[in-house]
Amino acid sequence: MSNLVLASSSPYRRALIERLGLPFQHAAPDVDETPRVGETPTQLTLRLALDKARALADRFTSHLIIGSDQVLLLDGQPVSKPGDHASARDQLRRCSGRNVQFTTSLCLLNSATGQYQLTSEPFSVSFRELDDASIERYLEREKPYDCAGSFKAEGLGISLFRALQGDDPNSLIGLPLIRLCEMLRNEGLQLP
Template sequence: MMQKPLLLASSSPYRKVLLERFGLPFRCASPDIDETPIQGETGEALATRLAETKTRALRERFPGHWIIGSDQVACLPDGSVLSKPGDHKQATDQLCRSSGHKVLFLTGLALLDADSGRLERHCEPFTAHFRELTGEEIEAYLRREHPYDCAGSFKMEGLGITLFEALEGRDPNSLVGLPLIALNEMLCRWGRNPLLEHRPDAVRG
């Protein structure tokens, strides 16, 4: 299969930094989609559906591209699904509910060939064991990092690490928002191996 330029369907600076680790040239574009869950939808179904929807939202604007989409949800032990909190009040509620519990993070990943319509989807699980957090700690954390655009209300690449007592999963990058191990596997199956094509001087944007 002919190699095509990559497009990251995201405006997230966190996902952009992660994808830069592959050393491949790519572009970024923000998809405009409705992220409202469907009634009765599981966390895995929601994460993979949103990841795919992001790629399809940009298909007509970017013909000739391989489009990468990713989205994440968090699932509490009682089955509740947490998405992006959006504000301080919701983030406080999310962290209070996560305190002392194992929270399953599900990161959906989709790779779409804009021309042929070929699509591959994956959902990467990762478990975060939250320690018992005091109200004072939660307030201090939120005031310092403002993680209101992050599922679960924390930034793994920052002070979010102080919220946990253990992390469990094959790819910690998925907690930041882009499961690089799974994406590498997809690209290799599509005939594009980042290890053999690494370009440290690649222009990205």
């Protein structure tokens, strides 16, 4: 089976998949992302990655469907996408000089068999001390208002960091490609 579908409207996830050189389609899943009572951030991202893949299974019946979800935690609390300049500035001020934790979950669903593979990837980012002038220059240049944490690690956002820790830096962008490649090989795809 080589029919891949990315269950996401994210241009960042699409760009990551394109790096694999495999043909794929993408579609936005209709999934309620509201956390459940007592659900940990990891449980939330695992559930949503699976739900996103399953949401497209009726439409793509003989495909490998990729679902992914990510949460950023600062002081144990989820941080969402900022949406605007002022919120992004506040997020970066809060992250300055601190460590933040990402959890990115990934699901690969074989819609023909109903079988799926599911994993969660932790990733830690240590921010350097950021002054207001640096924050403003960064935000004016990249405008990362649709990115949790208000940065684009694949761009100039890397200049905001002191250190990164995790198995796959792509998980920071929203899709752990190393794990995805393992899952695809498990389904019989030859990579590279």
